[in-house]
Amino acid sequence: xxxxxxxxxxxxxxxxxxxxxxxxxxxxxxxxxxxxxxxxxxxxxxxxxxxxxxxxxxxxxxxxxxxxxxxxxxxxxxxxxxxxxxxxxxxxxxxxxxxxxxxxxxxxxxxxxxxxxxxxxxxxxxxxxxxxxxxxxxxxxxxxxxxxxxxxxxxxxxxxxxxxxxxxxxxxxxxxxxxxxxxxxxxxxxxxxxxxxxxxxxxxxxxxxxxxxxxxxxxxxxxxxxxxxxxxxxxxxxxxxxxxxxxxxxxxxxxxxxxxxxxxxxxxxxxxxxxxxxxxxxxxxxxxxxxxxxxxxxx
Numbered sequence: 001x002x003x004x005x006x007x008x009x010x011x012x013x014x015x016x017x018x019x020x021x022x023x024x025x026x027x028x029x030x031x032x033x034x035x036x037x038x039x040x041x042x043x044x045x046x047x048x049x050x051x052x053x054x055x056x057x058x059x060x061x062x063x064x065x066x067x068x069x070x071x072x073x074x075x076x077x078x079x080x081x082x083x084x085x086x087x088x089x090x091x092x093x094x095x096x097x098x099x100x101x102x103x104x105x106x107x108x109x110x111x112x113x114x115x116x117x118x119x120x121x122x123x124x125x126x127x128x129x130x131x132x133x134x135x136x137x138x139x140x141x142x143x144x145x146x147x148x149x150x151x152x153x154x155x156x157x158x159x160x161x162x163x164x165x166x167x168x169x170x171x172x173x174x175x176x177x178x179x180x181x182x183x184x185x186x187x188x189x190x191x192x193x194x195x196x197x198x199x200x201x202x203x204x205x206x207x208x209x210x211x212x213x214x215x216x217x218x219x220x221x222x223x224x225x226x227x228x229x230x231x232x233x234x235x236x237x238x239x240x241x242x243x244x245x246x247x248x249x250x251x252x253x254x255x256x257x258x259x260x261x262x263x264x265x266x267x268x269x270x271x272x273x274x275x276x277x278x279x280x281x282x283x284x285x286x287x288x289x290x291x292x293x294x295x296x297x298x299x
Contacts, residue, residue, distance in 0.1 A: 016040050086109075090110045166191075204234055242265060
């Protein structure tokens, strides 16, 4: 008997609580029917305020959230929901999908982002995957992103090297790559520039960077694969994607893989530096943890 239809699986589903926040009645009732047929317990909320009220009364394993609501922004509801129940997973469903909203949603803790229209099979696949992760804790990529780096560095050694953030830029277009390198160096960053995925993986194998700025279209391999391999080898390295071929699916995939930001080309110098600074904030947090936990030199 398959796992999906076994008694144990059915029992586990019956214990799962799902809140669907959707103002369009036909969509909400359709999703409720699909989920109940699969054995899940379901509550519906037609507004943001109604959803927050329900969240005050009971705990949920999964919030399925539309972004455009009659009374408030769905993104604000998600933020409040994560405060109330931080371990609950969130899937966004929206008929107004865009790269900026997908990136914002993933940044605030959304596990998946599904543009409308979608099929029953697509929806249920996302729900089941989200609940699997809910049962097993955070995704591997996100666990890796926040784990404390293993160091033998002393406090004094760490402080001595804390003045400069090291950035690896992976960009195959020479003018863009050199331009980004100059901008970063003028701001005091230590910068290395490579043009291919293989060069990037060689660099990250030899040293640890605070930030990887990665284009997705490279001459030798997919930039997403570079990100995956880098995060596996160097979980403390933050990743920011830059791409001239942005779309919702690649933005969501990049954020799931461990990127902390996704920037569409063309962009201004101010936009780029602002994103770099925010991306490096997490690297500095990890460095601070390293310093706090590092042994002191024996005098």
